[in-house]
Each structure stands twice: as C-alpha cells, then as structure tokens.
Amino acid sequence: MSILKIEDVAYVRFRAPDLAEMRGFLEDFGMTVTQATPTRLVARGAGSFPVAHVTELGDAGFAGVAFRAESLADLQRLAAAEGAAVEALDLPGGGSVVTLTDPDGHRVDVVAGQSPAAPLPVAKAQAWNRSDARDRLRATKRIAAGAANVVRLGHVVLNVSNFRASEQWYKDRLGFITSDEIQLSPEFALGAFLRCDRGEAPTDHHTLFLMQGRKGPGFNHAAYEVADLDDLMRGHQRLRDAGRHAEWGVGRHILGSQVFDYWRDPWGHTLEHWTDGDLFTASDGSNIASVQDLLGVQWGPPPPPTMG
Numbered sequence: 001m002s003i004l005k006i007e008d009v010a011y012v013r014f015r016a017p018d019l020a021e022m023r024g025f026l027e028d029f030g031m032t033v034t035q036a037t038p039t040r041l042v043a044r045g046a047g048s049f050p051v052a053h054v055t056e057l058g059d060a061g062f063a064g065v066a067f068r069a070e071s072l073a074d075l076q077r078l079a080a081a082e083g084a085a086v087e088a089l090d091l092p093g094g095g096s097v098v099t100l101t102d103p104d105g106h107r108v109d110v111v112a113g114q115s116p117a118a119p120l121p122v123a124k125a126q127a128w129n130r131s132d133a134r135d136r137l138r139a140t141k142r143i144a145a146g147a148a149n150v151v152r153l154g155h156v157v158l159n160v161s162n163f164r165a166s167e168q169w170y171k172d173r174l175g176f177i178t179s180d181e182i183q184l185s186p187e188f189a190l191g192a193f194l195r196c197d198r199g200e201a202p203t204d205h206h207t208l209f210l211m212q213g214r215k216g217p218g219f220n221h222a223a224y225e226v227a228d229l230d231d232l233m234r235g236h237q238r239l240r241d242a243g244r245h246a247e248w249g250v251g252r253h254i255l256g257s258q259v260f261d262y263w264r265d266p267w268g269h270t271l272e273h274w275t276d277g278d279l280f281t282a283s284d285g286s287n288i289a290s291v292q293d294l295l296g297v298q299w300g301p302p303p304p305p306t307m308g
C-alpha cells in the first residue's frame, strides 16, 4: 500500500541563464506566462491548474518535477513518513508542498491545496468528417494560425540509474501502477510507463516514465497535452516558423497511442506536445512490451539518435 495516490503530474522546474529567451520559447510552445520577475518565470496551460512550467535564473538545467496529491492530509501523511515538512508553496495558486529527493537526486515536489486558475479560452473543437462518418455538415473548418493551446502537463520522463530502485521509490510513495514495462529479456526491465491509481476513473496511460539508459540519470522530457490534432499541427508550424529546434515528430506512438511532436528549448531540454492518448483505469492491468514497441511508431518518422 502506497503512502498516497497522486492525482496527476503538476509542473516541471528548470534553471536558465536568460529568462526572456525562455519566455519567448514558452510562448511559441503555447504556454501563458503568469509571473515574470528578474529571477523567476512561471507559465501555465489553459486548464485549471495554475502552474505548468517554472524557470529560475541560473545555470541551465532540469531542477525537478511536481506531482499533485488529493489533499493536505495526504501531504501530512507523506511528510510524517519521510521525516519531511509540509511547507507553503511559493507559486501562483498557493497551496502546500512536501519536497523529497528521489534515488537519483531529482527534486520531487508533492503539492496540494492550490487555488484553481480560471481556465483560459480554447477554440471549440470542430467535428471531423471521416469517410464513414460525416459529422460536420454545412459548416466550414477554420483553424487560426498561432501557437498550440497547451492545456496541461501530462507526463514526465526521467532517466534513472537503477530502474527497479526508482520504480519502488515512486510506487511506494505516490501509488503508481505499471501500464507497460519495457523488458530487454524476462530478467531485465529497462523501464516502465506508470499511470496514476485513480480507481475506476480513467487516467492517462502514463504520468511518469522511468528509463534506465546509457546516459545515466537525468531529465528526458516533459510532455504537454494540447487541445487536439489541428491544434498540435498549427503549433508545429508556429514553432517551425519561429526557428525552434524540432526533435521528433509528428507521429503516433505505439505505447500510449498519442500523436506526438517533440521540440527542444533553447538549452536543449525536450518538451513534447501530445494529443489523443489512451486512458485506463486501475483495473486495466499491466503489460510487458519491447524496446521496439517503445521506439516504434504507428505512423511518422523513426526516433532520431538524440532522443532520450
């Protein structure tokens, strides 16, 4: 039994030496900056969680991941079990935080009690006309050019030095369930896609992916859900027009089924746009998958060697 069962991932933290440059990238990527001080930049998506991306002024690097707990009581239980403190969270929306360190030294914030932000307007999706289902009749489809609408952070991928040790650490504390475990052989697992335990409520195929790779521990990527496929594609064009660094996409993953599009921020951190992912409940079980399933696509280009 885990100490708590998190609801979702919340935000990621980075350091960067030029906050104006980061702001330009985030706006091309489709986030809204809500706080810009000389030393910190905070951005949100269009959904109701008030924070999606935090940058502190400093040497470029990944600085941590945050997960959302259901309640303050969960945070108090976690703090007691870990010998940590429940502190006020100094970010838009307020709330409380317990800060932990995972087995590879990554900072992990577990947060609760944030005041929800008013959702930002996102153009209403128009129906698709399929060859076998004409759902948009006597109406045009017009997609305005612009950045994608990032709605929320959907998952984070961390490179770890020992998959089994990290898996145990995250499962024991935050209640993750394995969706797909990536095995090189029956004796050796490289990593796993982990989803939240929301009982019978459907949740994303993965909220956290842990991967034991050759590069050693570190940040792999953070993935933001956008409104829909049209939104992802117009966002792709915006990032291209702005001269941003495209990494991999557009394609459709096998595990999780998302349509994906990976970009790099000005310091090389990978951020992903995704849409149309699989949703499962706690009772949907776990699967074993291969590296070919992990890196393969249903359509789209193969992964570049830089990926991960």
Ligand SMILES: [Fe+2]
Binding pocket: 155, 157, 221, 223, 272
């Ligand atoms: Fe991803």
